[in-house]
Amino acid sequence: MNPEKMKEFIMYLADLLKGLEIELAAYRTVYKALQLSGEFRDELDAGLIEARIVATQEMDAKYARTLEPVFRQLAEATAGQDALLTFLQEWKPNGRIH
Numbered sequence: 001m002n003p004e005k006m007k008e009f010i011m012y013l014a015d016l017l018k019g020l021e022i023e024l025a026a027y028r029t030v031y032k033a034l035q036l037s038g039e040f041r042d043e044l045d046a047g048l049i050e051a052r053i054v055a056t057q058e059m060d061a062k063y064a065r066t067l068e069p070v071f072r073q074l075a076e077a078t079a080g081q082d083a084l085l086t087f088l089q090e091w092k093p094n095g096r097i098h
Contacts, residue, residue, distance in 0.1 A: 034040050
């Protein structure tokens, strides 16, 4: 596995998560302000529950499709390493000690 590529991937994920956290904080702030106003209390709660259900279903499917090839490649990349580690752990050399 290429350490530089892994570092780039981790940085990409960190930037993505940071952006999503910023967006979520902004939405939470506006949601809370609307909720505290009392005008939309029932509609907001019901809408949020429904939106969560739909979003969960969509995101579960999306992430499963997206991550499957990544996990497959990771398994293939580490398969040789696992075989080497197993060999070295089980290896019982015989013969003269040098």
